[in-house]
Amino acid sequence: MKRALSLTAMLLIGAVTTLAQKKRVAVLNFDYGAVQSYVSAIFGTNQDVGKGVSDLLITKLVQDGKYSVVERAALDKVLAEQNFSNSDRADSVTAAKIGRILGVNAIIIGSITQFGRDDQTKTYGGGAIGGLTGRFGIGGIQRRKAKAVVGITARLVSTDTGEILAAATGNGESKRSGESLLGAGGGAGVAAGGLADMSSANFGSTILGEAVHQAVDSLAQQLEQSADRLPTQQVHVEGLVADASSPSAIILNVGSKAGVKVGDRLAVLRKVRDVRDPATGKVIRTIENKVGEVVITEVDELSSTGTFTGSSPVRVGDAVKSE
Helix, strand or coil: CHHHHHHHHHHHHHHHHHHHHCEEEEECCCECHHHHHHHHHHHCCCCCHHHHHHHHHHHHHHHHCCEEECCHHHHHHHHHHHCCCHHHHCCHHHHHHHHHHHCCCEEEEEEEEEEEEEEEEEEECHHHCCCCHHHHCCCCEEEEEEEEEEEEEEEEEECCCCCEEEEEEEEEECCCCECCCCCCCCCCCCCCCCCCCCCCHHHHCCHHHHHHHHHHHHHHHHHHHCHHHCCCCCCCCEEEEEECCCCCCEEECCCHHHCCCCCCEEEEEEEEEEEECCCCCCEEEEEEEEEEEEEEEEECCCCEEEEEEECCCCCCCCEEEEC
């Protein structure tokens, strides 16, 4: 029985260790400027296929479990607050800045380099069918069959340095061919002429969807192989006690945006005095005493709640810091 319990404990410890080592990333919308004209021709109107590819990559990375991926809503909120242009987001330095705001280890940026047809055209008529040339016109008729081809590139950017830690290229080609890239091998297609939800089963069943998924899966596999290159980011939290009416539920003025997580242990410090430079009068050091610690139990974006234990009662205005 003891041996079974020990084995269970070891498995649990291993699972916790694996979770702790999982690196946190964010995925920006992919740039698709190089293929925008092809996109408009395929769908009949411009489509944000860069967002579509980004969403598919996020889903794949989450499913595979190698990374912890920031939710789309949190990313969009930061982008709106910072007001970065689409062209700025493709820059590795700007991407690293966005990543630091989100508190991630790295950020993934990329471009769609190919999105369309691999044409094969066959001619019928003319000299090909003796005696029937006139029925098809002098030049005969052409029947166009095409496979869908997609190319994507991505870079894994360190949020600490802006350095490109890894680069990957994903290519996809449909196994089937047809007159329409948005059909399941021929015909008008399930998505023809309409807006495309690239994560939908309908789009996935088209020959273009098949190529997109193949390219994204290849890209995800390469990025996952580079997970060990990411440095572990040490988050240092500094804040203040905002409410101390209950020691079992003190409220801090820092939350997930500052890197606070449930389970964190933060030191609670009280200022004793400031040390000033005698020449300038500026504060050069603050002397603080540790009065206890707080274990975080709840977190939202701008605040957190925790349980306090210490040598003296906690007060509003006491400092909290990572130990």
